[in-house]
Amino acid sequence: MSVDPMAYEAQFFGFTPQTCMLRVYIAFQDYLFEVMLVVEGVMLKKLDGIPGCKISPSRIRKCTEKFLLFMKEHFDKLFTTMEEVLLQLVLNIPKNVVLPEDRVQEQHRYSQEEFQALQDEVQQLQQQCRAEAAMEQALRAELEEQKVVQAELEKILQCFDGLENICREHGAGNFKESFALLTQSCKKLQDVLKDVEEKSKKIELYDQLM
Structure with a gap:
């Protein structure tokens, strides 16, 4: 079999020419084996019809195998010649022929430096895409936090609305004003509580000294 990979031919035909030739070879070989078995069966039937025949079936089998080996050797030689012809003339694409899908490369050739520049640009675009994806993910996470x-x-506004309704029902006036007064009262109470705590500490210190 040929050792040439014939990649361009495989691109055009959709299969490697060597694979095609191998399948043809196997098909011919299987057919040769089947034919020899049929011939052997016919010979055995003919011998059964001859009275007093001294040729045994085992001898027929040895003769069949010997003839099969002879046929296979000649077939291999013939197939080698046929393979060379088919691979060179039938399944071969000339060097000057360009497939339709590759004509663009013939029309737009580029140097190694240009190819490297394109690769660098592709890498930069990939990095930008990854950065934008990470930024989008962060924005989505922040949006979810804002929703929470x-x-x-x-909920707090609903609570304030409920308190304001309660204040109106009990005649407390505007909730915002009431809340402001309540805040001032709490501040005063905190100041008074702080003053009481300081005086209590002074009294305790005085008692200890006495």
Whole structure:
């Protein structure tokens, strides 16, 4: 079999020419074996019809195998010649022929430097795409956090609305004003509590000294 990979022919035909020739060889060889078995069977039937025939079936088998080996040797020689003809004339694409899908490369040739520049540009674009994907993921995460915060704020606003309705029902006036007064009262209470705690500490210190 040929050792030439014939990659261009494989691109055109959709199969390697060597594979095609191998299948043809196997098909012919199998057919030769089948024919020899048929011939052997016919010879055995003929011998059974001859009275007093001293030729045994085992001898017929040896003769069949010997003839098969002879035929196979000649067939291999013939097939080698046929393979050379088919691979060179039938399944071979001349060097000056360009397939339609490769004509673009013939029309637009580029140097090694240009190819390297294209590769560098592709790598830069890939890095930009990865950076944009990471940024998009971060923005999505931040958006989810904002949705959670917005939901909590809506709950707080609903709570304030409920308190304001309660204040109106009990005649407390504007909730915002009431809340401001409540805040001032709490601040005053905290100041008073702080003053009481300081005076309590002074009294305790005085008692200890006494």
